[in-house]
Structures are given as structure tokens and as C-alpha cells.
Amino acid sequence: MTTEATRPTRRRSPLRISDVWKAYGRRQILCGADLDVPAGALIGVVGENGAGKSTLLRIAMGYLAPDRGTVERTGKAGYCPQHAVLNDSFTVAQHLRLFQAAYRLPDLTRAHELMDLLALTGCGRQRAGELSGGTRQKLNLVLSLMHDPQLLVLDEPYQGFDWDTHQRFWALAARLRDQGRSIVVVSHLLHDLHHFDAVGHLRGGRVDLERPTR
Template identity: 60%
Template sequence: MGRGALVVEDVWKSYRRRRILCGASLQVPTGTLVGVVGENGAGKSTLLRIICGQLTPDAGAVRRPNRLGYCPQHVVLDETLTVDQHLRFFQVAYALPHLRRARELLEVLGCAEYRGERVGVLSGGTRQKVNLVLALMHDPPVLVLDEPYQGFDWQTYLRFWELAGKLRGRGRSVLVVSHMAYDMDRFDEVAELRDGTVRPLRGAAAPAEAARAR
């Protein structure tokens, strides 16, 4: 696999006597867009936390680059701060020399006009846009997105997929996790998390077919 790819190898995880992951394995090669679907309670959040290093597996391993972009389903924003203040905070955290990329992303997602607004007054969809910008603004080689388009209107939904395609075209690896498989032909690969394992989902388009569909 290429440099910067994400690899999950035979990961197991239990909470007390309840087994959540039973040898889950997943690969997101460089420059691909991969979807993982699963019902509520299937273990998606556990898998994501292990991928991002927030949780240690009982067994197995995860290989990921030093820089990872993670957009959780629940926004990680402070309601008392403005959008711009969030950008500056994460600029320091990521050691970025400027905010050019972040402001470009705000424009792409149609929320640049809210830069001076406190997050507490924004709609749920706009908060999710800001949440996504914070995950992407340092241009990481691997992106892990949990229900990233939740609350988006139709136009923003389309902008998201356009952005995801451009990221893949620039060699970024993008993993989208959702409880439903939207627009399967947009993915290079789609898998399902079920019974603690990740399995290829029948009907997923092959990479060449997905490219032609776009």
C-alpha cells in the first residue's frame, strides 16, 4: 500500500463481557474514497475511536500517518467562541503558518459569512460545516469522517462530494463512515461493519467504474 494509507488489521475490542469488534480489518489506500456502513450499535464509533488513537484495541493494530483528520459525528465546538476564534485555536494546535486553507474551505462549504458569529447561534448544519473545516484545514493525508454530511442541505451535500473527489484526486485517503450507504457509486470501495467484522458490501462499484460514474 502507498505511503499515507490507513490500515486496520484484525482489531478486537470488548466492553466487559460484550464483544464489539471481532477481528475487524480495513484498508484505505492512498488516493481512494472508502465508505463503511453499519447499523446503530454495530460498533462504528468504537472502530473510529481506535482508528484515531482515542481508544486502545484489545488485539490487532492500526497503521496511520502522524497527521490524521477526524470529523466526529458530534461537533467539537465551543458555543461561546466565534468561527474565526475556532480557526485560530486550531491553527495553533496544528502549527499552521496561516489560515488560507481554512478560509477556502469555509467558502467551498458556503459558510464564510459566519466567521464572526458565535457557534452557539449557528444552525446544526452550519456547525457541522465548521466541524468539517476543522478536520480538513491542516490538509492531512488521511481523513476519517463520521456522518460528515449530517444536517447538510442539498447544495452543501453536493459540495461535500465535490470536495471529497478533489481531495482524493490530490492523493488524500478518505474514509466516510455512515449508518446508510448514500451514493455508492461515488466510492471506490464500500464495506459493512456487521457482527464485529468489516465485510465488502455487495454492489459496491469498482474503482474504475466509480471513476466513470463521476
């Protein structure tokens, strides 16, 4: 017999989106979208241009309010937008120190580990405005991960990456997933779908979740 004392407790999902609706004027983008992201899962979100993928992620992170519906998040979260939000006059090192203060981190050990994993070392004195598009995106990704969040929400995080960095990114994502982190990635690349535990197809304003064929 299972008692209250022995009944296993269900782990709370780091992200749960329930019946979310969003319109821009008369244009309805999300129509009752649901997405439940369990701990230790790597979830992809795909859809046509204009389907509402970025809107869904911005709502998930609290940067945009839904017209109705609920979003529940637990633990620390990291968000990497599609377009890097950097100060072109700041160096890479200055960005790291700024976010260290914002996250209240004791040191930059984690940031330097991520820079090494993404082959971003050696450019600390360069200003963001001098970086290539792919290198800017590497920095964007490091800034979103350096506080070691439990939930990662990444909107096409590998824009501009060369093939080596692209592979490094997926190795990092798999490692974080295996450490129990929850990761949501918007992707438009069909050859990336095998990396995911499940793929959410955003169409008609709703998310249809399915497991890819490996």
C-alpha cells in the same frame, strides 16, 4: 530481470487496521476487524446502528485503545466526529485561530478556501452556540481538514447539511481523493454509496470490503 534497484516500491497505506478486537464489558463490538485504506481512495463504512462504526473510527484515530490488534497510520490525519466538538462561547473565527495554533499553520488560507467551498463564509463573528446544526457541522469539517491531512476519517460528516451543501461535500471529497488523499467516511445513506471506491460493511464485528456497482 528485476533487481532490488529497479523493483517498484509499494506505497505504504496511510491507514491499516489489523485484527482489531473491542468489547464494552461483556458486549463484543469488534471481532478481528481489518481495514486497509490505500492512498488516493475514498472508502465508505456502513452498518446497522450499534455495529461499531464509530468505535472502529475512534480506534483508527487513536482516541480509543483496542483490546488487541494493531493500527498503523502514516502522515497527517484529520478526524471529524459525528457530533461537533465546539466551544459554544467561541466565535467561528476564534475556532479557526485556535486550530491554526494547534496545527502550527502559518496562515488561514486553507481554512478560508474550505469555508468558501462549503458556503460557510460570512459567519466569522457568530458564536458556535448560535449556529444551526448544519452550520456547526460545516465548521467541524473545516477544522478537521484545514491542515491538509493525508488521511481523513469522517464519521457521518454531513449531518444536518442541506442538499446543496451535501453535494458540495461530495465534490470536495472527490477532489481530495483525486489529489491522493485517503478518505474514510461512515455513511448511513444508501444513495451515497456510488461515491465510494469501496464500501466496508461492518457486521459481526468484522469489515467485509466490496466495490459498489456504479
